[in-house]
Amino acid sequence: MKFENNNKSSVKPWVLATFSIAASAISFSSWAASNSVEVMHQWTSPSESAAMKVLRDAVETNGLVWQDAAVSGDGGKNMTQTLQSRFAAGNPPLASQAQAQFVLEYTEAGALADLTAQDKAGGWNKLISPELYKYMNSNGKTVAVPLNQRRENMLWINKKVLDQYGGxxxxxxxxxxxxxxxxxxxxxxxxxxxxxDWQEAEVWTNVLIGQAGVDFYKKAIIETDKAALSSPEMVKVFETYRKVLQLSDPNRAGLDWAIATGKVIRGEAAMQFQGDWANGEFAAAGLKPGVDYLCTAAPGHGHTYVFLTDFLAFFKHEDDVQKNQATLANLAMSKEVQENLNLKGGSIPARLDVPRDKFNECSKQAFADRDESIKDGSLIPSFVENTALSRDLRGPIIDVITHFANDPKMTAEQAVKKLAEGLDL
Known part of the structure; x- marks a missing residue:
């Protein structure tokens, strides 16, 4: 992956325009005297809330006061907008959940605290896969910690329903x-x-990789190569995607991902393409993998692992609370928190050395596939979840997929043409 190319236009005007204001306005006496840790996040589903509680309990056990700043809705967009508003007003939280590209944007603006000392003391660079580590450490400075290494390209199936159709x-x-x-x-x-739009795009990505392959994904999406984006292979991807959409829930408009997962849990629907956070929802409902539900990579993916990560990004604050940030970062990176948080959330830890024995069969498969994908280069970043591409590149691709998914009259050839046009290639 040409990682350096993803950042050419990653710093948004709102970041540059507001940082000078925020940097001078963060000196609040309340922070200087505070023993609290305010964490902004979007984890509000049952399994997500249980996962965040693991970190919260660890913080409170260590004598700090947890200030929960949960913002739900719209696939994380509401939280991102709230964070940007807080930052512009000079009042960011101590830490915030953030996807990789947002970490990079705030890093380039000089808005994040330096956790390099904690990184070196803990040897984090040896505990995290190189593909993931480069998002948390930029130019030798560590500014964020990963809570997990999620897998996007998963298919979840109600076993009872599948058995009715051959199993x-x-x-x-x-x-x-x-x-x-x-x-x-x-x-x-x-x-x-x-x-x-992100749910529609995840299914589209699953079709692309499963039908055209990992190398094609790297060429067309990560490198945004015009020839690949305009190729007959891409036309076939959209043609297959249209057929898949015709099998989807006719009432899917506005449907939250967890509600859709609930339909599979109850047997109202047979299957769902969703990241491994769905694993947490099945577990929270008391279902067992292999007995009540099945988990597998999307069709044609094998052990390919499309990853994304929930980072905690740490904003610059007065010296008095830097110790709180260090405590939070160290706790989030500890084996115990990484293990228990992901046992609740359904994903697998970012740390490669966390014991695997307590995880269910779906997670154990994710561990095994991550190991294999690291070896052969099929551990690839999600573009949908703001990892592989800057938002300037991600946006036009998502727009075309969304348009195609909701306009039955749009042909595959028209969609492919609009991809190149939208990216100005």
Whole structure:
């Protein structure tokens, strides 16, 4: 991955315009005297809340007061907007959940605290995969810690429903389409899916990788290569994607991802493409993998691991609270918190040395696939979840996918043409 190219235009005008204001306005006496840790995050579903409670309990056990600043809704957009407003007003939280590209933007603006000393003391660079570490450490300065290493490209299946239709997990997209058609004819919603643009784009990415391959994803998406984006292979991706959408929930508009997962849990829908956070929802509902539900990579993906991460980014504050930030960072990176937080949340730890014995079979498969993908280069960053691409590049691709997903008259050829146009290639 040409990581350095992702940052050419990553610093947004709002960051540069507001940082000079924020930097001079953060000197609040309340912070200087505070023993609290305010953490902004978007984790509000049952499994997410349980995961965040693990970190909260660890903080409070260490004598600090946890200030919860949860902001739900719109796939994290509401939280991001709230954070930007707080930052512009010179009142950012001590730490905030953030995706990789947001960490990079705030880093380039000089807005984040320096955790390099904690990094070196803990040997974090040896505990995190290189593909992930470069997002938390820029130019030798560590500014964030990863809570997990999530996997985006997962297929979740209600086992009872699947057994009614032969019990065979689809291993390629042709098999998926045949199975989905049978389910639809039988009155079952084949594919639970929400109408958020990121949910639509995740399914599209699954089709792209499963049908065209990892190298094509790297060329077309990560490198935004015009020839790949305009190729016959890309036309075929959109054609297959249209067929997949025809198997999705007809009432998916405005549907939250966790609500869609609930439909699979209850057997109202058969399958869902969703990141491994869905694993936490199945577990929270008391279901067991292999018995009540099945988890597998998206069709055609094998052990390919499309990753994203929930980072905690730490904003600059007065000297008096830097010790609180150090405590929070060290706790978030500890084996105990990494293990227990991810046991609740359904993902796997960012640390590579966390014991795996307590995790369920879905997570153990994720561990194994991550190991293999690190070896052969198929551990690849998600562009949908603000990891692989700057938002300037991500936005036009998402727009085309959203337009195509919601306009049945738009052809695959038109979508491919708009990809190149939107990226100004």
């Amino acid at each position: 065979k997990v689809p291993t390629n997209w042709d098999e998926f389409l045949v199975l989905g058609a049978k389910m639809k004819a039988g009155g079952i919603i084949p594919l639970a899916m929400g109408g958020d």
